[in-house]
Amino acid sequence: MLSQIYPQANHPFSFELNKDMHISAAHFIPREDAGACSRVHGHTYTINLTIAGDDLDESGFLVNFSTLKKLIHGEYDHTLLNDHEEFSGADRYEMPTTEVVAKTVHDKVAAYLSTLANQPVCVQVFVRETPTSYCIYRPKRVENNG
Numbered sequence: 001m002l003s004q005i006y007p008q009a010n011h012p013f014s015f016e017l018n019k020d021m022h023i024s025a026a027h028f029i030p031r032e033d034a035g036a037c038s039r040v041h042g043h044t045y046t047i048n049l050t051i052a053g054d055d056l057d058e059s060g061f062l063v064n065f066s067t068l069k070k071l072i073h074g075e076y077d078h079t080l081l082n083d084h085e086e087f088s089g090a091d092r093y094e095m096p097t098t099e100v101v102a103k104t105v106h107d108k109v110a111a112y113l114s115t116l117a118n119q120p121v122c123v124q125v126f127v128r129e130t131p132t133s134y135c136i137y138r139p140k141r142v143e144n145n146g
Contacts, residue, residue: 006048009124009138013052016123019068020048027081027096040080045101046128047072049109053120062120063113071112072105102127102137110139 004020026042028034049072053062081087081096086104093100106125113120128134 004046004048006050006124006126007136009050009052011052011121011123013121013123014054015056015062015120016050016052017062017065018048018050019065020046021069021073022046023073023077025076025079025081027087029095029097030082030090031095043129046126046134047105048124048126049105049122050124050126051109051113051120052123053118055118055120057116057118062118063116067112068109071108075108098127098129098133098135099137102135106137106139 006018009016023045024042025045026040028040029037031038049068051063051068056062076084081101087094087096087100089095093103102125105127106122109122109125113122123138125137126134127137
């Protein structure tokens with residue numbers, strides 16, 4: 001069981017939900033200056049999604065927890081992140097660093113949420129790569145379309 005307190009995202013919405021998941025995945029940073037991280041290695045990532053909004057859907061959900069898990073865990077668990085198109089480039093925003101993983105997860109979740117009638121938003125993605133290292137991605141601006 002996960003029991004973690006995450007930094008809080010400041011937002012104006014009435015509802016907030018958080019979804020935790022573990023992703024076991026390997027990666028490497030394709031740059032010589034990445035040191036040992038330039039070699040293939042793995043992590044058990046802890047990912048927390050913070051979703052917020054003012055309106056619930058017809059089932060009484062801001063968003064279904066299981067859908068979020070399928071979207072991220074189902075895509076990346078037990079894979080080599082570099083094999084995914086979004087992490088396969090040499091551009092700094094395509095390398096599977098913790099920072100890029102956090103932003104990519106956000107963008108994938110945000111794209112899905114934008115299709116929902118109740119328009120929830122992803123206000124924060126927390127990615128812990130090791131017990132002592134994590135990254136938080138927060139979009140610069142959250143707009144309430146309601």
